[in-house]
Amino acid sequence: MHANLRSFIEQLRRAGQVVEIDAPVDPYLELAEIHRRVIEDGGPVLLFTNVKGKSFPVVTNLFGTVERVDMAFGPKPEAVVRSLVHGMDKLLPPKLSGLWELRQPLLEVMRTGTKTVPASQAPVTQIATTDVDMTKLPALTSWHLDGGPFVTLPLVYTEHPETKEHNLGMYRIQIYDKNTTGMHWQIQKGGGFHYHEAEKRNQPLPVTLTIGGPPALIVSAIAPLPEMVPELVFASLLMGDKLKMTEVPNHPHRIVAEAEFVFAGEVPPHIRRPEGPFGDHFGYYSWAHDFPVFNVKQMWHRKDAIYPATVVGKPRQEDYYIGEYLQRLLSPLFPVVMPGVKALWTYGETGFHALAGAIVRESYYKEAMAHAFRIMGEGQLTLTKFLMVTDEPCDLGNFKQFLEIILARFQPERDLLIVNDTSNDTLDYTGRKLNHGSKGIMLGIGDPVRELPREYKGQGIPGMTDIRAFCPGCLVISGPSFHDRPELGEELLPYLNEHLAEWPMICIVDDAAIAEKQSSFLWTVFTRFDPAHDLYAKSTIVRNKIRYEGPLVVDARMKPFYPDEVETLPEISALVDKRWNEYFPKA
Template sequence: PAAKAPILEVCQTPARLGELPLLTSWATDGGAFVTLPLVYTEHPDGRGHNLGMYRIQRYDDRTTGIHWQIHKGGGYHYHAAESRNESLPMTLFIGGPPALMLAAIAPLPENIPELMLASLLLGEKLPITRDPAGGHALVAHAEFAAKGFVPPHMRRPEGPFGDHYGYNSLTHDYPVFHIERLYHRRDAIYPATVVGRPRQEDFYIGDYLQDLLSPLFPLVMNGVRQLKTFGETGFHCLAAAKVTNRYPREAFASGLRILGEGQLSLTKFLILTDGEIEVTDFKKLWVHVLERINWQTDLFVFANVSQDTLDYTGPSVNNGSKAMMMGLGKEPRRILPESFHGDLPQGCGRAEIFLPGTLVVQGEGFAAQQDLPARLAHCPALADWQVVVLVDDARAATENLQEFLWTVFTRFEPAADIHAAATELRRFHPTLTPPIIFDCRLKPWYPEVLEVDEKTRRMVDEKISEILPSRYR
């Protein structure tokens, strides 16, 4: 009942959002952000709701930015309302049952209600209550609920923001949320998280959700036996799947199914295998695929397609390319080299073997040596290598698996940064001759890598020394 719902204990009209302890996580951030926002909207036609975690930048006590990227359910609702020149009612929940946060992040198909998933996770119906002032119902046990609207055709600069890819996403214009009233519990607790270079808290939440939803993948996508997206790359940059290949190239159809499914359609690099191997083990998977891939037929690059908003490797925001790489069959085609001897072209430094068949080479910066990938591809000493990864710092990129995945897959765009010793167009398909070069150097148009500023580092070190005994530091 509304009278007993904790969320209705206090109502601020007008709202005073400035009293909430929003975080400014990085010195380069454009302001303070709600980092665990639960944004609720409904389709203007009444065709379902969306609960999503879209970042919220506070402008003042009663307005915020709302970061609706491409392929987001709330953004579709806003597009429908804006096309009618109407405002979209919106409720911003903060806190409440953790199941709400999981449901908001879960990559559900567009028309599957997130509140239903939250109820399933809770094991009971999510308690909701009527808003005495009208509009959306309220989550009864949320800590805060800001009610308001997003007007059509209004934009304000939002960002920059240190995002979960590990870079400073740039400032862009986004819609504006106008808050009319703010409900909260009498002794509300404000939850927050720090967003930044993997691994952060969202990495573990994402992994848990994949484990939770994994039984659904074969049901929703026939032929997909196992699916993994890699949080080390921000999730959208890299995915792998174990698929069936009962007839020639069935694996390709399964790959297209993945690239056409909800938020999985934002995947930039997809690896497919039909082998009896766990795709969660990247090292074993990568070697297995390199042993079997036919570079004449098994690498597909799709240029001029959409790309995740936070991925700046493409030619412009939301635009880029995708690649699908297949390693099929029981028997390997080749034995992969595990040692390197020979001279590298001018402009290259150290070379590190990360995995059999994969050599990581340090090169001069992209701006000074744009032709370096082509020279590497024709280097005789590399003729036996399947993949050569060109990076700015080979030692850092090969320090561990996490550094390798983050460096490689967040810093290259398939259509622009894959090179080969020879490329020939056959039947409208580019056939490649190895070595295949991935140019994973930072490019001049990429945003800056997130780094802790020294002032903040010193402050934290001093406070830690005051709070924690030395044996715990």
């Protein structure tokens, strides 16, 4: 599809999906608030041509609708993946007739890769300098507690110091000064693995930071690909053409020829610096922690470079739509990589890693649990906090229906497994310690074992002020805050087991009104509990097995030790209200 960013912007412009904002806009908080309001309304791409104190325009909301994501890549990548997966039986073992039948998707795969072009054919090399000043970038400060301006669509390229296998990842970049930034390598990320190997050798790791370029690079950088699948090759598949690269002096990596900006440097070993806070895609701040430092030594950019940016926060933001596209694209591969797993879905409303659902094969007793372990051990899926599994065909995207299927079959004494003291997503603070937490697996397999209640008809629950049903079998209740009654989950167990045993799942939240919308329920519940700390059920220990009984109680209230939710400052909201007609005089 698109070889560069401006080709995509031009397509969007022809479709009437680009609005230019010529009024002066501050990259500190103001620009992000405009973006958030527009994406919430399903609005257009925003091209800010007059960013205060900066000489480069900013484009945001490129991927803020399903339609625009489809425009970026077209139907071909999904068709190629489906064709290859459906034709696996014809390829193994390879036969001439089978190869001929699959010639078209195989040709598409054979066209993938990179090719080196001279600097004269690489627009990114139009301006080159070693006098780097990262502070001239129109990098956004999106939330008032952010530690500074961040590059929010960074494409970070590294190579293994020994094997030279490459990784392209999206690791946020906090700009400290003219030539120093943070490097937020989270656990279970390829760039972090490369740095680990370089640090073991006491060597600096060369790094290339790309901003802009083919839209396919952005998607490839966040795709949960197996480690052996090169991101640049995957980007080429999405583009339908080879990715153009060019060589540059005094740096070991080729750079993307059609990028808007490229920065080259290295991350030295054993040096850390506080990075953050940052309002993240979980909808909360991630706190300041020590992370490696990127020393920037060279810069290239187009003469008329455009700076692409995004804003993250409470779902749904752009990352949600990109994540949904990647799931559609890659879902046919899951049964190939993990035989017995028929379908898999992670929920963008929870930040993706907090909750996953799967449909698996159950041909013998507890085979589903084996497939759950397989899922939990696959690449970035190892960061999954809570996994629900059934063998009943359903639409995993319809979480209410999926949860109803689980709860109708859920037998707590058999189907609940909590694994204590595990790694946890770096951005998920429910585990009480950075990168630490626990995991839960909940099965709902076989035939239904109960008729689920569809509405609550009982009396009030002691101490609770609101009671609502989210779906059949799942009750949402609210009352005292965690600060006032931290042991509420444990205290309610006897009453719930006696009077609400027919409800297999009961969620304690700060406001039961979240039960009215699937997105609110998912975001609130699954970003606010740790399985080991915050799940309650009547239990006994039989030899080495914990046997759970009765309703599963989830304490999903905000805890005092969680980071704050991201919220717009009232004065920024008032400023944007006041200036709205300046931004959009033709609206």
